[in-house]
Amino acid sequence: MRSAHWYGGADRNGYIHRAWMRRGLPGHAFDGRPHIAIANTASAFTPCNAHLGEVAASVANGVYEAGGIPLELPVLSLGETNVRPTAMLWRNLAAMAAEEMFRANPIDGLVLLGGCDKTIPSLLMAAASVDLPAVVVPGGPMLTGTFRGVPLGCGTDVWRLSEEVRAGTLSQAQFSASESSMIRSRGHCNTMGTASTMAFMAEALGMTVPGMAGTPAPDSRLLEGAHASGRLAVELVARDRTPSRIMTRASFLNAVVALAAIGGSTNAVVHLLAVAGRLGVRLSLDDFDRTGSGVPLLVDLQPAGRHLMEDLHRAGGFLAVLREVRDLLDPAPITVTGAPLTEYLDEAAIWDEEVIRPRNRPLLDDAGIAVLRGNLAPDGAVIKPAAASPSLLRHRGRAVVFDSVEDVRARLNDPALDVDESSVLVLRGCGPRGYPGMPEVANLPLPPKLLAKGVRDMVRVCDGRMSGTAYGTVVLHVAPEAAAGGPLALVREGDPIVLDVEARRIDVDVPDAELLARKPVQQGFASPVRGWQRLYIDHVTQADTGCDLDFLIGSSGHAVDRESH
Incomplete structure (x- = not known):
């Protein structure tokens, strides 16, 4: 056991490590049993994760029952609804802090408890970096x-x-x-937002007990699954079944298929790219377009449809969705159980075809995330066709340009704003470096004078993100961002913007020579002189590679350079 390097031996160091842990742990806790850390993101300031203490108790019972030693480890928690300016600013910090604690402590295996948007991605990034045996327990959605x-x-x-x-x-x-x-109960958002999406992505990657993602937070079966996950964590250690053995390139491509079939959040793109980067797995924006192309949308769930997460669970859940696209999944990747995910699809069934559509009656024939390129996004941008207005997927309109979120607040409601329903709203200065943190503001609100006319959607273009719960014809994650010298900084009021999703293009119809002659609009806040934001701005990568820190890409393993003294 890895933990034996701390607890073994009769010398002073072994004595200190054992003695200080003997505050409730019996002597046999140090006889070679696996020590399992329960990485818990519960926090009163992360309301969607506030119930994870109860979940952790069930995990601990399962660990102990299987012969392991459960030890709860609080990790940095990010509540999407409370943290300012955006929780995404600290996703990498949460991942880095968790990674360091996983590596620094006498841990043999991990159970990762997450829920709200950034907690599951940060835990997956950390686990991928240390490559200790790990299983994810999603906290589950709230009731309707x-x-x-x-x-x-x-x-x-x-x-x-x-x-x-x-x-x-x-x-x-x-x-x-x-x-x-x-907000009726404990749990995260009950739409197909980022929290629900990332729980399903963890399952598609093989990192949860199959069938567990999407279990409502108040459902007693969540605690049952947590108990089983605790037992499984002990087996993972015994078999040295690590994240790098589970999350292969084929696993990520399966996740891309699943993302399209469920109509998942565009935020999954940056999170999956970041996790893959930590593992050294080759994954690019083009993989999302190529692999997701032609995958039907089967889940009729908000924001792309009508129903909610409780309905999806009742209708058969994630495995029933995957059964319908089984032919598109690679059967080779294993899950935390050691068996391929596709082996769990035989008994899956759809119990409500209004919520989960059969393959021959999809909501959309082609629901994959579309990756756009052009002179406005040389390194790519994304759009979610399932949440867009079909009539706007091919559009030309003059740009109405906002240089910041503050600029939107100052001018959008002005009756004199020169805008009509054919205009394209352009918001810049909201990328990873520009805000910083890439906030969820890309689906900027519509001008009141257009709302009064009955307009409910317009083409919007932004170098930021949007909530997975949001909808609309929004081109987002434009890369490079304006603050990094991207061409979005060259757009001027009135420029014709041309969107053609079928052709995978987003362009500003201005001659190249004129664009090159323009001086970029200065983007971003004054650079912080200290702290996390300083480090983040200096080292964050662009959206097309996952917005991770450049020096964290690639796995570092779980070895500790020096022993304690």
């Missing part, structure tokens, strides 16, 4: 709340209802009254 008899999708209906207030069709009092109805 209702308002005035109508189910509410958290996130998605926030955008919808807030636009209705701005359009004058919903009162402020009614909008406020919906708050307590939307």
Whole structure:
């Protein structure tokens, strides 16, 4: 056992390590049993993860039952709803801190408890970096709340209802009254946002007990699965079944197929690229387009559809979706159980074909994330066709340009703003370096004077991200970003912007010579002189490679250079 390097021997160091851990641990805890760290992102400031203490207790029972020693390890938690300016600014910090703690402590195996958007990606990045045996336990979505008899999708209906207030069709009092109805129970967003998407991506990669992702947070089966995951963690150590053996290139391509079939969040693109980078697995933006192309959208779930996560679980869950696209999945990659994911699809069944569509009756025939290139995005940009208006997927309009989120707030509501429904709203200065952190602002709100005319979608182009719960015809993750010298910084008010999703193009229709002669608009805040933001701005990569820190790409393993003294 790796932990024996701390606890073994009769010398002073062994004595100190054992003695200081004997605050409840019996002597036989040090007789060669695997020590399993339960990496817990529970926090009162991460409301979607607040219940993970109870989940950790079930994991611990499973570990102990299987002969291991469970030890809870609090790790940095990121609550999407509270953290300013954006939780994405600290995803890499959370991953780096977790990696260092996994490596520095006497740990043989890991159980990773995550829920809200950045917690599962950061834990997967950390586990990939140290390559210790690990299993993910997703915290699960909340139950469906209702308002005035109508189910509410958290996130998605926030955008919808807030636009209705701005359009004058919903009162402020009614909008406020919906708050307590939307969040009905423990758990993360109940739409196909980033939290749900990344739980499913962890399962598609093979890092969860198959069938567990998507189990609602209050469901007793979540605790049952947590117990089983604790038992499994002990087996993972015994068999040295590490993340690098599970998350192969084929596993990532299976995840890309799954992402399209469920209509998952565009944020999964940057997270999967980052995890693959930590493993040294070759994965690019083009893989998302090439592998996701032609994959049908089978899940009728907000924001791309009507239903919510509780409905998906009831209708057969993730495995039932994967069964419908089984022919598109590589059967070779194993899961944490040692068996391929495809072996778990034989008994999967669809119990409600309105929620999970059969392959011959999809919501969309082609639902993969589309990767766009052109003179506006030389290194790529992405769009989610499943959440876009079909009529806008091929569009030409004049640019209405905003240089920052603050610029949007200052000018968007002005009745004198020169904009119409054919315009293209361009927001820059929101990339990894420019904001910094690449906030979820790409789906910027529509001008009130257009909302009053009944307009509910417009083409929007941004070097930032958007929430997985959001919808609209939004071109995002434009790379390079404006703050890194990307051509988005050259766009001027009134320039014709041309979007052609079928052709995979996003261009500004301005002669190359004129673009080259333009002086870029200065982007980004004044650079911080200290702390994490200074390190982040200096070393973050662009969206097309996952927004990781350049010096963290590649696995470092779990060896500790020096012993304690």
